Amino acid sequence: LLNILRYPDARLHKIAKPVTVFDTRLKKLIADMAETMYDAPGVGLAASQVDVHEQLVVIDTSDTGTDLRVFINPEILWASEEKQIYDEGCLSVPGVYDGVERPARVKVRALDADGKPFEVDADGLLAVCIQHEMDHLQGKVFVEYLSPLKRNRIKAKMLKEEREQKRDKQY
Numbered sequence: 001l002l003n004i005l006r007y008p009d010a011r012l013h014k015i016a017k018p019v020t021v022f023d024t025r026l027k028k029l030i031a032d033m034a035e036t037m038y039d040a041p042g043v044g045l046a047a048s049q050v051d052v053h054e055q056l057v058v059i060d061t062s063d064t065g066t067d068l069r070v071f072i073n074p075e076i077l078w079a080s081e082e083k084q085i086y087d088e089g090c091l092s093v094p095g096v097y098d099g100v101e102r103p104a105r106v107k108v109r110a111l112d113a114d115g116k117p118f119e120v121d122a123d124g125l126l127a128v129c130i131q132h133e134m135d136h137l138q139g140k141v142f143v144e145y146l147s148p149l150k151r152n153r154i155k156a157k158m159l160k161e162e163r164e165q166k167r168d169k170q171y
């Protein structure tokens, strides 16, 4: 299992670079990310969250965990005017859920694990998740859509929890 960076770790704000080499290293990284996502559990995970700054995202919004999708160098070709508000969570900000407004439907082009291009028209949870994960690749965490007051409270809470975890490890 890979270690998931916790907000407000500065490494979460690094910009991911495009993937250019489709080798066994990449395939192992994808497998490790998928295992980490299912174990969390989550419906998505961006490479940025495991401190790998390459444009790679794994998503599985099926509730049976049997529909793994890999998006490499994803780009949004079209986004609907219509928006939807969704109570988002994030594996890097555990225990925090809050409403974020995003386009309800997006058309995404990406490469698969073999470097082959594909396109997806997404709506519902898949649309939210793709946009949430693509934000991670741009160094953006969903709490940045919240008010400064909420974000500062979340930052303080995360830092407090981190201090407590470190203390517990000592004893």
Ligand SMILES: O=C(O)C[C@@H](Cc1ccccc1)[C@H](O)SCc1ccccc1
Residues within 6 Å of the ligand: 041, 042, 043, 044, 045, 046, 086, 087, 088, 089, 090, 091, 092, 125, 128, 129, 132, 133, 136
């Ligand atoms: O990127 C992450 O941290 C995983 C996110 C993906 C996600 C965020 C918002 C909305 C949908 C997906 C989640 O923590 S995965 C946990 C989860 C599961 C079902 C619904 C919402 C969040």
Ligand SMILES: [Zn+2]
Residues within 6 Å of the ligand: 089, 090, 091, 092, 132, 136, 142
């Ligand atoms: Zn996230």
